[in-house]
Amino acid sequence: MTLPDLARLTNIRRLAAVAFALVLTTFANSSARTDGFDTSVTEESRFYRLNASYMHGDNKVDFDIVVGCSIRVTTYMGNGSSVDVDRFPGNYTIATADGGALMQLVPEACDGSTTSNGKIPKDLLPGILWFESKDDLSLGTGYLSEAAFENPRSRLKFLGASIEPATRADWEAFRPKLAQSLIDPAAFTGNGTVPTETEVKANLWNKAKLAQWTRNSMECYGFARYHIEGQDSHKFLDRLRPKDKPRFWTVRDDDAMEFGAYFVRPDSKNIPGRLNGHFMEDYRRGFGPKAAAGFPTRAQGGMILSHVYGRMASDLFPMKADDGVPWARPEAGQETTTLYRDLDYAGGENRGFAYCYSFYAGWGPVGALHLPGYGHRKKITRIDGVEVEPDPNAHLPGAVPVWIVEDTDYLYISFHYNIH
Numbered sequence: 001m002t003l004p005d006l007a008r009l010t011n012i013r014r015l016a017a018v019a020f021a022l023v024l025t026t027f028a029n030s031s032a033r034t035d036g037f038d039t040s041v042t043e044e045s046r047f048y049r050l051n052a053s054y055m056h057g058d059n060k061v062d063f064d065i066v067v068g069c070s071i072r073v074t075t076y077m078g079n080g081s082s083v084d085v086d087r088f089p090g091n092y093t094i095a096t097a098d099g100g101a102l103m104q105l106v107p108e109a110c111d112g113s114t115t116s117n118g119k120i121p122k123d124l125l126p127g128i129l130w131f132e133s134k135d136d137l138s139l140g141t142g143y144l145s146e147a148a149f150e151n152p153r154s155r156l157k158f159l160g161a162s163i164e165p166a167t168r169a170d171w172e173a174f175r176p177k178l179a180q181s182l183i184d185p186a187a188f189t190g191n192g193t194v195p196t197e198t199e200v201k202a203n204l205w206n207k208a209k210l211a212q213w214t215r216n217s218m219e220c221y222g223f224a225r226y227h228i229e230g231q232d233s234h235k236f237l238d239r240l241r242p243k244d245k246p247r248f249w250t251v252r253d254d255d256a257m258e259f260g261a262y263f264v265r266p267d268s269k270n271i272p273g274r275l276n277g278h279f280m281e282d283y284r285r286g287f288g289p290k291a292a293a294g295f296p297t298r299a300q301g302g303m304i305l306s307h308v309y310g311r312m313a314s315d316l317f318p319m320k321a322d323d324g325v326p327w328a329r330p331e332a333g334q335e336t337t338t339l340y341r342d343l344d345y346a347g348g349e350n351r352g353f354a355y356c357y358s359f360y361a362g363w364g365p366v367g368a369l370h371l372p373g374y375g376h377r378k379k380i381t382r383i384d385g386v387e388v389e390p391d392p393n394a395h396l397p398g399a400v401p402v403w404i405v406e407d408t409d410y411l412y413i414s415f416h417y418n419i420h
Helices: 003-007 011-022 146-150 168-178 197-202 207-213 233-240 253-263 365-370
Strands: 037-040 046-056 059-075 081-088 091-095 101-105 128-131 140-143 157-165 219-229 248-250 315-321 339-343 353-357 379-383 403-406 410-418
Touching: 046 101, 046 168, 059 091, 059 101, 059 168, 140 146, 140 219, 146 157, 146 315, 197 365, 207 365, 219 233, 233 253, 315 410, 353 410, 379 403
Parallel strands: 315 353, 339 379
Antiparallel strands: 037 059, 046 059, 046 157, 059 081, 091 101, 101 128, 128 140, 140 353, 219 315, 219 353, 219 410, 248 403, 315 339, 403 410
């Protein structure tokens, strides 16, 4: 069970499902690969090719990935299992010349969309993850926006991407290369084995093992930040804001429906709340299998058009978490230890990025032995070290606020993108 799965148990996540549907969609260590995988095709299988190019320092990095639709994937880990998937691979990971690694995300184009037939925009932005070390693939930095590549902290320059048809012969020729991916793409198909309590106890706080056990729940996490505009918006928010006027604050459950009505479904005649000059609906994106559609650009392209609704780009910022694998530490094993989730705004310097990792709560004995009493633990969200208050869900399982307001000027909306 991932963090979002846990969070759906709370009332705020049920409300969030409405907001997300209108707003955004949004590992294993290399030595912890599965024992391998195999694939098989049927008469219904179709194929396409993703080409994407980047500059990493002075080195040009090209991806040429052949994707199969309606593929059966069989892994050889534990007792092994097979699963039918819409597309495979959903990602592909290579080492870089400086010892890092890159994971190319693969949009879903099994409906026949291609660049040539005009169903794929020419500014397709498929998204990619950067890992500091090919020997530690527990934390990736997600480049999920144009702003990420423009950021002075960027390690990459995006040169463009396209999708075109491929044949079964292309697929067969690509299969040996696919097996060389640093992170086994079959790890994200739902296959895997939950470790026993004995195995977990023998490997407590072993991050490589934590990454292996939770690899298929890896997601990219962060917040989208919007400037709040619109007639009377400050007056409206002042009425909902806690009396002590904190800088960062969350919307109380009792006010969530009113808040959502103001921003999510505004009266088109009255036009109350806008975000960066647009309605919240303009930012909405699809979920489920169609979520893997690329990421929006400022020109309202970037994504496979048949898969999405609104296509406005958002300002993204990454979120890290004490109960995320990269930051796992023995102190978190004490039930009295507060678990912090930090929006790493860095004064605006992390604009465009997301952090991509797995949570280790909710994984049977993995979560139970590493995070005892997790459902009742205190969890606090911070922005650049400043606590968000009050946090009405601080003791609930997910406890990541859906909406955070800064004074009455900015709105932060949490998002996650599932790597599959």
